[in-house]
Amino acid sequence: MRQGWIQGGQGWVANQRIFDAAFAPLTAELVQRAGWRQGERVLDVGCGSGTLLEEGLRAGAEMVGVDISPVMVAAAQERVPAARVIEADAETADLLADAPGRPFDAVVSRFGVMFFGDPAAAFANLRRATRPDASMTFVCWRSREENPVFTQGAELLAAALPEPPPRPAPGAPGPTAFADAERLRSLLEEAGWREIGIDPFDFHCDYGVDGSDGVEERLAVILSSSGRTAWEQLQSLVGAERRAELLEAVRADLRAHRVDGVVRVPAAVWLVSARH
Ligand SMILES: C[S@@+](CC[C@H](N)C(=O)[O-])C[C@H]1O[C@@H](n2cnc3c(N)ncnc32)[C@H](O)[C@@H]1O
Numbered sequence: 410m411r412q413g414w415i416q417g418g419q420g421w422v423a424n425q426r427i428f429d430a431a432f433a434p435l436t437a438e439l440v441q442r443a444g445w446r447q448g449e450r451v452l453d454v455g456c457g458s459g460t461l462l463e464e465g466l467r468a469g470a471e472m473v474g475v476d477i478s479p480v481m482v483a484a485a486q487e488r489v490p491a492a493r494v495i496e497a498d499a500e501t502a503d504l505l506a507d508a509p510g511r512p513f514d515a516v517v518s519r520f521g522v523m524f525f526g527d528p529a530a531a532f533a534n535l536r537r538a539t540r541p542d543a544s545m546t547f548v549c550w551r552s553r554e555e556n557p558v559f560t561q562g563a564e565l566l567a568a569a570l571p572e573p574p575p576r577p578a579p580g581a582p583g584p585t586a587f588a589d590a591e592r593l594r595s596l597l598e599e600a601g602w603r604e605i606g607i608d609p610f611d612f613h614c615d616y617g618v619d620g621s622d623g624v625e626e627r628l629a630v631i632l633s634s635s636g637r638t639a640w641e642q643l644q645s646l647v648g649a650e651r652r653a654e655l656l657e658a659v660r661a662d663l664r665a666h667r668v669d670g671v672v673r674v675p676a677a678v679w680l681v682s683a684r685h
Pocket residue numbers: 410414418428454455456457458459460475476477478481497498499500518519520521522524525
């Protein structure tokens with residue numbers, strides 16, 4: 410996973426503006442639910458390039474980000490110098506030793522907690538870094554079937570490979586690891602969290618940025634996330650002409666699916682809350 414996020418981190422950082430635009434409705438909901446108070450000490454798990462660190466600082470919280478990918482850590486540090494950002498595996502690190510200070514009042518994450526090898530151990534590790542009664546608020550994806558962001562365009566690229574890439578097993582570490590809400594609830598309970606809430610939240614990822622129709626933005630996101638592995642393999646498997654044809658096919662598909670002139674993709678996530 411660490412290796413994957415070192416490679417994947419570059420594309421994520423390069424396209425952070427597009428991700429932030431697409432996730433804007435979700436981020437607003439997450440921030441509102443987290444309800445940070447002035448002076449709270451907040452841990453952002455899998456902080457990526459620092460969107461929630463920025464949001465928390467704006468609310469007057471003391472923000473600490475943890476991320477396993479050095480590329481992400483460097484980007485977050487540059488973007489949000491007032492936050493403390495540590496490079497560590499949130500599943501196993503002694504977080505209060507790595508970021509010395511009082512136990513955290515809150516844990517937050519936007520899509521940063523689905524990659525743990527042992528999720529119950531990881532959520533227990535996060536709980537150990539918090540004070541009693543601390544809150545945890547995070548967002549994770551529901552199933553692939555409910556989320557065309559994982560298939561749109563990426564399937565066209567994968568179909569050009571000699572063999573289709575393997576589908577992740579249900580519950581395996583990865584973006585949709587917690588699609589099954591009951592499994593997620595059990596993992597959180599096993600880790601000692603209580604008052605667990607798992608609410609569905611549906612929104613649209615809108616890829617139009619600064620008045621664009623979002624085709625190039627969505628294509629950039631596909632090539633750096635859901636379609637990244639297939640696209641990397643295609644570099645050595647097919648020539649430049651065929652690759653250009655494939656990109657045109659993805660663009661045409663995106664254009665055909667514009668809504669009101671903009672690429673807009675439905676998204677289905679769980680908004681999760683829990684208490685130490
Ligand atoms: C989908 S990205 C989300 C980034 C950021 N939260 C955002 O919404 O822009 C997932 C992030 O989790 C990080 N990550 C994955 N496994 C991790 C782990 N075990 N410990 C810390 N960070 C991890 C990745 O490096 C990546 O930055």
